[in-house]
Amino acid sequence: MSQTGFFISFEGSEGCGKSTQIRQLIEDLRRMGQEPVLVREPGGTPIGEHIRHLLQHAPEGDTLTPEAELLLFAAGPRLPDVTFLLDIDPEAGFERLRRRAQPEAKRDRMEEEPLAFYEAVRQGYLAAAAAEPDRIHVLDASQPESEVAGQIRAELQRRSHVFLQGSRV
Ligand SMILES: Nc1ncnc2c1ncn2[C@@H]1O[C@H](COP(=O)(O)OP(=O)(O)O)[C@@H](O)[C@H]1O
Numbered sequence: 821m822s823q824t825g826f827f828i829s830f831e832g833s834e835g836c837g838k839s840t841q842i843r844q845l846i847e848d849l850r851r852m853g854q855e856p857v858l859v860r861e862p863g864g865t866p867i868g869e870h871i872r873h874l875l876q877h878a879p880e881g882d883t884l885t886p887e888a889e890l891l892l893f894a895a896g897p898r899l900p901d902v903t904f905l906l907d908i909d910p911e912a913g914f915e916r917l918r919r920r921a922q923p924e925a926k927r928d929r930m931e932e933e934p935l936a937f938y939e940a941v942r943q944g945y946l947a948a949a950a951a952e953p954d955r956i957h958v959l960d961a962s963q964p965e966s967e968v969a970g971q972i973r974a975e976l977q978r979r980s981h982v983f984l985q986g987s988r989v
């Protein structure tokens with residue numbers, strides 16, 4: 821880690837590959853002598869956690885319109901240096917999750933939403949990225965894992981010479 825630290829966040833709908841890419845990036849960073857700290861995804865901040873809880877468990881959450889939930893989602897992450905938006909067709913993401921055979925018990929309120937909700941969330945993410953192109957980098961998450969990983973590394977190198985100086989992530 822550089823002295824000031826560098827906050828990278830990952831966003832995107834279920835099954836887009838956040839956990840997979842984060843795991844790989846942490847491994848690579850450690851291998852090159854960095855000391856990455858993983859904060860919980862998504863959010864990782866008190867506000868993000870509150871929103872996460874509200875969306876998943878709070879009974880009041882049921883009264884939120886999809887649009888309101890979308891705004892809350894966008895308010896979740898706080899001030900990362902770069903956010904990778906792993907963009908994928910929600911159906912393709914769910915298909916991945918089905919293949920992974922998620923335990924029934926793990927299903928929460930969010931998984932009961934109609935597909936249209938996730939389409940709206942996807943468009944919300946893309947709109948946020950369009951509004952903040954310097955911070956949010958959109959990747960096509962339907963590509964093979966290694967392809968996505970390579971694009972993440974290229975973007976990190978492009979954005980942060982100090983952070984990754986001399987390294988070959
Ligand atoms: N680029 C990819 N192509 C195909 N399958 C992938 C890809 N990235 C992740 N997966 C698989 O899809 C499933 C969901 O990935 P995961 O990283 O858990 O997504 P998320 O954390 O965003 O929900 C896992 O089984 C993972 O192995």
Ligand SMILES: [Mg+2]
Pocket residue numbers: 838839840
């Ligand atoms: Mg995950």
